[in-house]
Amino acid sequence: MSDNTVPTLSGIYRYPIKSSAGQALGEARVTAEGLAGDRRFMLARPDGSFVTARRYPGLQRVFARFDGEQLAVYHDDHVALVEPRSAFAGQPFETRLWADAFPAWTTTIRLDAWFSRIVGEPVHLLWLGERSNRYRDRIGTAVSFADGYPLLLTTQASLADLNARTDGSHVMAQFRPNIVVSGNHAFAEDGWQRIRIGEVVFRVAKPCGRCVMITVDPARGERRADGEPMRTLARYRKDADNEVCFGQNLVVETAGMLVVGQPVEILE
Structure with a gap:
């Protein structure tokens, strides 16, 4: 080179x-x-602890599209699901991501059930919202x-x-x-x-x-x-x-x- x-x-x-x-x-x-639309959703257990492909690598086979108005999720082994943002419950939900504790927002019962079937345990799909409540003092900015x-x-x-x-x-x-x-x-x-x-x-x-x-x-x-x-x-x-x-x-x-x-x- x-x-x-x-x-x-x-x-x-x-x-x-x-x-x-x-x-x-x-x-x-x-x-x-960060990048617009990047990691604005996350799975969490009922106690607020986060869920990722570290434990459930099959999550990497989930394809998602969110245009601001509706969220579509796809997986080869599950029927696709499309939920409008207007259906999101939007209730505050305290979650934790590593050392950060902050509120995110609930989405829908159908999305929760869809992802619970994929990972095999009860989870909620959380939305970060238009602006993140997760502020990191270490870098001086909110993050996704x-x-x-x-x-x-x-x-x-x-x-x-x-x-x-x-x-x-x-x-x-x-x-x-x-x-x-x-x-x-x-x-x-x-x-x-x-x-x-x-x-x-x-x-x-x-x-x-x-x-x-x-x-x-x-x-x-x-x-x-x-x-x-x-x-x-x-x-x-x-x-x-x-x-x-x-x-x-x-x-x-x-x-x-x-x-x-x-x-x-x-x-x-």
Whole structure:
């Protein structure tokens, strides 16, 4: 790869429901809370604790679409369900996501039942609302139901490097990024501090520590028996805190529109 190659935004992905399948976009609006429409819904148990594909990897086979007026959910083994936003009960529901406790909003009994059948235990589908009640002091902004930061960036070169060290079968969907960049050297993103894509400026907050989620085959909704790519990444991508890292968490400094194909300018 030539040193003169300009990094380019090659992919934009959102996940309407936390742990659901990704939706590829040609363009997207970015706000301080993250990508518009990203992780605005989440499953929670009756006690408020959150539910994800870490325990129920089959959730990655759920496809969701929300246009602001209605939510449609699909799964190969279940009848599709479409519910209008006007049917949402909209009752405040206290939930917890890692160390954050905050209220979200209930949706419908039918959506709760649909997802309860998929995971095999009683759950509620919660909506974050137009604005998030989850404010994170650590980064100084409200965020979605994402794990901790508004957006996640990965690069094609880093995935290619990983595949060269394993059986070559890993796909970017395993890492669930919002932004994918091409045209850089492998793990060049480790040295980025601030970047601009189009009119949007991001602060690169910290590397993303990975968990068992990256071992899930998103097409089958099952964990790989060989524990990859975590096993390989653990050999060369551990940080000082012993976390296995792949990708970078982003905080939004200047909101705006992203369009696939835009150049990525490294500001710092």
